Amino acid sequence: xxxxxxxxxxxxxxxxxxxxxxxxxxxxxxxxxxxxxxxxxxxxxxxxxxxxxxxxxxxxxxxxxxxxxxxxxxxxxxxxxxxxxxxxxxxxxxxxxxxxxxxxxxxxxxxxxxxxxxxxxxxxxxxxxxxxxxxxxxxx
Numbered sequence: 780x781x782x783x784x785x786x787x788x789x790x791x792x793x794x795x796x797x798x799x800x801x802x803x804x805x806x807x808x809x810x811x812x813x814x815x816x817x818x819x820x821x822x823x824x825x826x827x828x829x830x831x832x833x834x835x836x837x838x839x840x841x842x843x844x845x846x847x848x849x850x851x852x853x854x855x856x857x858x859x860x861x862x863x864x865x866x867x868x869x870x871x872x873x874x875x876x877x878x879x880x881x882x883x884x885x886x887x888x889x890x891x892x893x894x895x896x897x898x899x900x901x902x903x904x905x906x907x908x909x910x911x912x913x914x915x916x917x918x919x
Contacts, residue, residue: 814851814874825879825900832894840891842898844884850875851896878902 815830827849834840834855841852850873857869878884881903889898 814853814872816874816876818876823901825882825902827876827898827900829874829896829898830894831891831896836891836896840896842887842889844878844882844887847878847880847882848875849878849884849887849898849900851898 816827818825818827820826829851831840831853834853839854839856843850843852852871852873854871855869878900879902883901883903886901887898889896891897
C-alpha cells in the first residue's frame with residue numbers, strides 16, 4: 780500500500796525536483812555522475828534510498844538540509860590501475876530532493892549498507908485543515 784506525500788509548495792524546490800527527474804536520462808549520456816534514488820513513506824518517515832556503491836560513507840558522503848531541500852553530496856575516488864577499459868564513473872556528485880511538508884530535519888537518520896544510502900526523515904504527515912478567514916467590513 781502506498782501513501783501520498785504532500786510536497787512542499789516551494790516553487791524552487793519543485794523546479795529542482797522536476798529538473799532532477801526529467802534530466803536523468805540526458806545525464807546518463809553525459810560525463811556527470813548521477814545518483815539514482817527511490818523514495819517512499821514508511822512508518823511515519825519519508826525514506827530516500829540512493830545507490831552509491833564504491834564510496835566510503837565516513838569520508839565521501841555528506842547530507843545537508845537547507846529549508847525544505849535535502850542535498851546528498853559525494854565523491855567516488857578513482858584508484859590508479861593499469862587497465863584497458865573503465866566504464867565506472869568517478870568524481871563528485873550531488874542530488875537535491877524536496878522534503879515533504881512537516882519534515883523534521885533535526886531528527887534525520889542515515890545508514891549505508893551494501894552500497895545503498897538510506898535516509899529516514901521523520902515528518903508530520905497529517906493533512907493541513909482548511910481555515911476560512913472572516914472578512915471585516917464597515918457594513919455599507
